[in-house]
Amino acid sequence: MRAVVQHRYGSPDEIGLGELPRPEPAEGEVLVKVRAASLNGSDRENLAGSPFYARLGGLRAPRRPVPGSDVAGVVEAVGSAVTEYAPGDEVFGELLGYRGGLAEYVATPPALLARKPARLSFVDAAAIPQAGCIALKATAGVKDGEKVLVNGAGGAGGAMVIGLAKHFGAEVTAVDRADKADYLRRVGADDAIAFEDEDWADRRGAWDRVVDLVGHRSPFRVQRALRPGGRYLMVGGHARILLAVLVAGPAAGIGSRKRVRVLAVPQSRAELEAVTALVLDGAVAPVIDRVYPLAEAPAAFRRLAAGDNQGKVVVEVA
Ligand SMILES: NC(=O)c1ccc[n+]([C@@H]2O[C@H](COP(=O)([O-])OP(=O)(O)OC[C@H]3O[C@@H](n4cnc5c(N)ncnc54)[C@H](OP(=O)(O)O)[C@@H]3O)[C@@H](O)[C@H]2O)c1
Structure with a gap:
């Protein structure tokens, strides 16, 4: 599968495109075919490896080389212990700590995901999780x-x-x-x-x-x-x-x-659903700065690292 790869901490020059094996979902995981992934300040920090908490996922280099935590996509397959999702379900969520969202497929625990409302595009859905849950709590x-x-x-x-x-x-x-x-x-x-x-x-x-x-x-x-x-x-x-x-x-x-x-904002399906309900009611909206195709993900990271984005940078994967 095509994926964005980051082997070291540093500048956006450390971001490239690569071919990786498609992940296999473990017993308790869901395999998501990613349609869109959005970037956050945390992706900028995880690229730089600074502040120190950005190195919790690897002191010298990221243990999981594929960045990207806010995703929206379609369930491709489920592990044998997963009962709440089935192939074809549209889902979205924040995989902070897991990363891996900037790829054609990502395997993740189902608890990090929620069902994507049909009225939301994949791009808008990918822009909501981290920003929306922070906003709701703050x-x-x-x-x-x-x-x-x-x-x-x-x-x-x-x-x-x-x-x-x-x-x-x-x-x-x-x-x-x-x-x-x-x-x-x-x-x-x-x-x-x-x-x-x-x-x-x-x-x-x-x-x-x-x-x-x-x-x-x-x-x-x-x-x-x-x-x-x-x-x-x-x-x-x-x-x-x-x-x-x-x-x-x-x-x-x-x-x-x-x-x-x-303010600690742990990943929470209930809070993601609550803020998404407010989006659907028109109370608040994700603000999209720019949408890039996967092939241009390095340019998306350069825009984020330069601080030129006004709102969310989104990468459309498929
Ligand atoms: N508490 C939690 O549980 C939790 C959960 C998830 C994420 N986070 C954290 O939330 C933070 C950020 O959010 P974000 O995604 O909105 O970050 P962001 O995209 O990096 O946005 C930060 C903005 O602040 C601007 N800025 C830089 N220096 C400033 C200053 N001195 N005064 C005022 N503004 C300044 C930046 O401008 P430039 O781009 O020009 O620098 C940028 O526009 C990250 O640090 C992330 O780790 C916390």
Whole structure:
């Protein structure tokens, strides 16, 4: 089968196309014929091997050489212990940790998959899993009129956070590069801050909720930017800051009714189905930056690595 192959950590030059044997589904696995796979900031991190958590799948080199975690496709075969899917079922999901999505076939546990609604195209379905589940969890409990800031909003995941926060009635400010400001307003942000021009954390007591996709500020600094009762949720960013927020985040909130914490978003079929229901209702939509054929997957990675994407880069496999 044709597949994208990454043998080392590094630049997009480490990404190439290759021929690999078609995987055989183990007893408890589903073999999916991939129709589309979308890229996330985590694919950029897994390519670079940085931050350190991107090397959990192999310290010196990725143990699984085929990248790609968000997929949509059709079940080709099932292992003998799988009862919930059958060949021909249309499915989608996030295979983070498993990888392998940027290939004609991928074998995966069924628990990582959900049934793809017929109304969703394979491209849209592939764009939902990681971004949608992050957005659902990051906006849980947002109330009408709250001031929500989304930091790092112009990449793969930000648009769905903006969209859901708006759906729940928030006033949304989005932060990213200056040249993404028009895009951020187009996908629903009320205001955009260019991080080259202004540090959002200088606005003291300004935000009911900060969703940080690229955290690099200390927990005490972000705490000061929150309103009383506000919460800071770190989704991604520098490894050192991740550890600081895990360890010192609770202390940063003591006595102020503010919460500073890391938001863990484990893969969950229930949450994928919940956010997909919101997509089908028109509450939020995946934002597609560009669709590449499999043969041009290296170019898709170059676009992602340069940070030129505004929303999701999708690779159509078949
Ligand atoms: N917590 C969890 O359970 C969980 C689960 C899955 C994924 N994640 C993490 O979620 C994170 C990201 O999401 P994503 O897919 O949306 O990432 P992404 O596509 O890389 O987007 C990040 C955006 O932030 C911008 N940016 C860079 N530096 C910035 C700064 N100083 N201030 C503001 N914006 C800045 C980037 O611009 P440039 O492109 O120009 O750099 C890019 O537009 C990843 O770190 C991933 O590992 C967490």
